[in-house]
Amino acid sequence: MPRLELIPTGEFTRVASAGLDADGRLALLSDMCRANALVAVKRAGSGHLGSTFSSLDVVAHLLWEELNVAELGFDSPDRDVFFSSKGHDVPGLYAALNALGVVSTERLLRLRRLGGVDGHPDVGVPGIEANSGSLGMGISKARGIAWAKRHLGRGGRVVVMTGDGELQEGQNWEALQAAAHQRVGRLLVVVDRNELQSDKATEEILALESLEAKLVAFGCRVVSCDGHDHGVLRDAFRTLWREDDGTPGVLIARTIKGKGVSFMEHPAALAAGGGTYRWHAGAPDDATFAAAAAELRDRIDGRIAELGLDPLALEVAPPLEDDRGTSLQGEPESGAGAPAPKPAATRREAAEYVAAAYGEALIELARREPRLVVLDADLASDCRVRAFELTEPHRFVENGIAEQDMVSMAAGMARHGLVPVVNSFASFLASRANEQIYNQASERTKVVYAMHYAGLIPAGPGKSHQSLRDASLMAAIPGVTVVHPCNGEETRALVEWAVLHADESVAIRLAIGPSPRRIELPEGYAPAEGIGVTLREGADAMLVSYGPVMLHEALTAAELLGERGIEAAVVAMPWLDRVDPDWLAATFTGVREVLVVEDHAPVGALGDTLRRAFAALPEPPALQVAGVEGWPACGTPVEALRHHALDGASLAERVALAVPGRAGT
């Protein structure tokens, strides 16, 4: 980690109160926020710089000029409310809130760490008005807030920022339509129109233009302006508030993704990335960070000098007390934010990505199954289907950020002879498109749901992204099988089974990050429905788990227990809702203590499945379930696993306590 220098709160106060022209001051404050957001993201090892930078002028304009929160405080019921619906731009907001003294520097410097500030907005952080991170909910929420303010006779206005790609989510149009009809008033939407979404240009993924015509047709009052020019922003806000007739005002802020750091700016950065914008998510490596920080610093210092102010005094960020959780931070492997493994236990040479195996398997299967088609909702890179798109462009469908539409489109394809494989993050796919999945399954067709980013880790992006409910969301849909492979080999085999052999729909949970270890499966092992596989023998207890993250912890637990003379078996069970009765009897007969380790909430997944199945055993083992209780922790993998007592050491302790006569060993 290079030396990280932060602009302290006091320096923001000095600049904000200096007798400067308002526009110049706001531009300077915006850049100062950019500099601090860059430091926070670098320190976190992940974060979304592109849209943090595109939105920062608007955020600074709102907080330092437009809104009354700096004056009234965030506890006042009469305060103006601002939040970002896209949420991943929150490092900029944190930087601004820190500059205003609302978020402490200590917390800012713990971005994406336990006890710090979440990777996506959470109302537990001062100044954060709404939880977001899954797209498309903000306008509805903002309308609810405006309605409450009116109903309760409170002062204050509501401003919600959305992304432009985000507008592909249908809920936005539900919300705007209702806002126009209900005429709640005092409601403004700012669209951060930076023209890029996760993977590519909005107009390439799913064209929005003419966005203005769409918004006007939906009853909005629309003003477009340069989202980096504080003079025109001021005029735009003034116009929209002045003409408030109850209908929603929309400011289309034309912005530049990556604004403020030349090599992150669109369109140059898109061209440099060969058509992929590299700064949507993930922290820059040390050299890139240094270049970006220097560029921002030079401009800031130059303005300070121009304005005749004393040079800025910076403070050096103290080292993190535990940096182990961020060792992979320079690798922009994933737009989900460069998932960091558990480095203490990681053997880097063996690191594999099950999702990469998934992507390769699809390409291979395309040759064997001509009916195979792949659908995506603007996460093609993260979901490892970009290679499929390039290899099989005519069998790839990009649906934009619209999971419901994607699932129902797949349903139509499946009814007419195709085998669609649908991709998104598990938290969005299983949840937002749940009714569409149910409807598809009810037609008795087959769709394969690739549910990426399943489970607790990476834990930096926070609870909007960590998917710990998806198995339970599929559990009661007749005919749907849920599997969770543990390594590349098992991933390939299960994808093949799902595409070529399964009769009905299959949901495949996939870890998005690098595997903390390569889970070794017995030679000749091939997955068979409802049948798990013993990875390690042991007579004293049995740990049952699935997926690379929790099987690693289970194996670590068994290793630790072995050191204490307790022999714990470890069983990998990739079938979360199917149990073969013969395998069950063979595996669990004579076993006294079973601990199921869920990469899921403790309800609705493998533990419940086994508990039901155990009823068939004459002498069922005692069964405990270790899962993610409550809201998933945001932090490094180590922090999150420890917090939920799902790390190997905690699991070992739990098993030791359950094994009779061994608790004291």
Added chain:
Amino acid sequence: MPRLELIPTGEFTRVASAGLDADGRLALLSDMCRANALVAVKRAGSGHLGSTFSSLDVVAHLLWEELNVAELGFDSPDRDVFFSSKGHDVPGLYAALNALGVVSTERLLRLRRLGGVDGHPDVGVPGIEANSGSLGMGISKARGIAWAKRHLGRGGRVVVMTGDGELQEGQNWEALQAAAHQRVGRLLVVVDRNELQSDKATEEILALESLEAKLVAFGCRVVSCDGHDHGVLRDAFRTLWREDDGTPGVLIARTIKGKGVSFMEHPAALAAGGGTYRWHAGAPDDATFAAAAAELRDRIDGRIAELGLDPLALEVAPPLEDDRGTSLQGEPESGAGAPAPKPAATRREAAEYVAAAYGEALIELARREPRLVVLDADLASDCRVRAFELTEPHRFVENGIAEQDMVSMAAGMARHGLVPVVNSFASFLASRANEQIYNQASERTKVVYAMHYAGLIPAGPGKSHQSLRDASLMAAIPGVTVVHPCNGEETRALVEWAVLHADESVAIRLAIGPSPRRIELPEGYAPAEGIGVTLREGADAMLVSYGPVMLHEALTAAELLGERGIEAAVVAMPWLDRVDPDWLAATFTGVREVLVVEDHAPVGALGDTLRRAFAALPEPPALQVAGVEGWPACGTPVEALRHHALDGASLAERVALAVPGRAGT
């Protein structure tokens, strides 16, 4: 049941092949379909006549003139595909498919009966191209079908019909946007623009106009025309196909809800209903049926005579073999389709609607809790909140058919000091808005989710409406409590607890139909968190259930077992995911056999909760779960309960088999 006369298939063939002018022939065929659809709905005891009639000219036009299916058959991969996204207009489509010989008369006459044709479209019925019933998925599906046709080099075009109110669902705009971008081609949307939705006028619930401007802004080619004039329909289709440039064509068919029966036609019918349109759902009573049938018959006969054709020969529908399931069919209590109770066991004088108690409780609570507000998604009548709207108009928010928007709006309100109570059918609310509920709960605020139409019964509308997954959909959301009251008194108490006392969000499952019996609770009983109540003592076994429908069956089972000398206790447990440990120990200690009777799938509800809790008991009882396995059956309550072995007699049999030494009694 009055005498029901059907126009036989042969008569349709005769008219269709007569040398008439095309427009007159299509108008006549449409009316003939109306007459048969009316008979089917009357016989079923429920169904949606209003939009069946508004859409029927378009349906007949498509099937007899526009599409190639009559020629190629429904098995041809090159066929044109037509389906209705709203789905509840399916009686008209069934009538047309019957007229074409695709659906047998026997099946048509078993509308909403087991082995007949489902209350909402299901691909198991010949000629039905897609499952629908939950709104907003059709355009996405149609695009998927068109894509598959193009990809596979197949012939045929795709026409999907939507309602107008249905367009409030955001998925439609996702789908249109993608259709415009992807330019799949051969895709047409027909909007049945009858200007009424479930409860009121679209423009009152949530204005759509200018619908044309919205569609054009989203990249559609739009033609509007009279949806009952076959000449202009022909021209409109011709124009849209001729100008197909890959973008979706949209035909806004201006129709009249209830078209063809004067007193069902909008706007006269809306005025006659005092602002509520009475013919959205539910079958007419005998006199009204007779009047409607006569009016249709007169017009048909007149046209037949004018055209110089021989009079129509009608056939009389044979009586249903078991009419018990439809005894309440004349009561348009619910837009969900006049839910019919189990009449064999019904004591009519004691019939109560728990949902009615719910609606009354809200009005009472409004006086005690000024922060209470009520939100609706166009089901105010069914959800029994119309009275609240009239009593507390400033605390009622109508959001139209947009469950996601409604939930996130409630989230915003809750963050700013209100206590929102959100209403929809459980199948839509828990499923479609699942991610929004998760997001709201993650803000640690309280929203009360009134999940109406929970459970298997009424079973006529079919699997899109029967909600057997909602508890499992909420199970893994931290902090959310799921309850299911069994009678009016318990409903009031639980609503009061949820609104006034609960710390976090609560989902209240509510039966929509009349209770088959009034469940009698012990005097002085008041619900307390995690604590059930014993309704009947019995030493041999214990049935545990919740809600009026399944507790009635459990009690019936216990009564039947008593006749056989087996004493079965019955416990009402309204807390589906909370168990008080003291109550658990007191209730289940010494019990050997427990049968949980779920008004839910066998996973994710009370059975799983108790199984987990039983781990704390030193000698847990044997636990079986009776729930709705597989896809919920469509039929009368008796049929559906028997099909799933959830009727009292089947449950009694299951308990008898489990009780040692008593199986032979």
